[in-house]
Amino acid sequence: MTMITGLLTGLVFGFLLQKGRVLRYEKQLGALRLMDMTIIKFMLSAILVGMVGLYVMQDLGMDVLQLKPSIMGGNIIGGLLFGIGWGLFGLCPGTAIGALGEGRWHALFGIFGMILGASVYAALHPWMSETVLTWGDFGKITIPDALGLNHWIVIVVMILLVLALFRWFEKLKL
């Protein structure tokens, strides 16, 4: 059953990624070169809708949150390394697979690189967990926790900020 739900979820996800045109090198580099904000619009729209749904479920007592620990060493250094690689490759792990589905077979080079990167990380993980992954470990916290605010205040502020950003993108025709 897990396998079937995974496949179905992936099918819909891949279809939507393709229809949103976010599987293209041009769209990802377009965002990083500040020329075309398609992927930002796509991601932030998903986040706004998901956020409201998840917190409604959470407040109904469904206990849906599965937070990853906030470890600044890992999030910042790992985040930067990811970004450097992303700027070179122009696709991320999920979209690389989708790009391949669209026929963009050049994604394979990056996919092989990613598998090697995973292997290198596995070899270095013991060292990382004694160093980088101990720096600034705040545990599983949310932005509302960190700010000491009710989550709906954060959600409303975020919606307003993102909508303002969208308006600005449209004004600049990005």
Added chain:
Amino acid sequence: MKAYDDGGWNPYLAGALVGVLSIVSVAFTGKYLGASTTFVRAAASLEQTVAPERVAGNVYYKKNTAKLDWQGMVLIGILAGAALGALHDRSFKAESVPPMWEERFGPNIWKRGAVAFVGGMFALFGARLADGCPSGHGLSGLMQLSVSGFVSLVFFFAGGLLVANLIYRRHA
């Protein structure tokens, strides 16, 4: 500036539907979208064929064993879903070098391949160190308002902006 458009849906709509998909997935199966862990499992299964004792002795591979799980099936689904979408709107194209890359750096497949390979290596290494990629941290993390999702996403873009603007600044 959007020089590479060929139809497709409004990105706000397609994105919002991914939000709905996430909600449905969490509500019915308790699973959040993600992608990068599958590359660790793939690495484990490849390494197993050449150095099984190395895989067996690695803590990280013990946590992420060489098996096809829910997330692995999601990636297979993404491959098929993207292919279906591309066939549906006739945008499927066998492409050996991305057009934007070719405009600046030429049609050499190996030049593009080498940069993409090195980039992929850094990207996955970084994603595992950060404990997530733009799906796991960007989408799933940030929609939970997680601090780790927010910080990671900011630094994904910081690194990406820096490198993309450096490599496209002048001819290589």
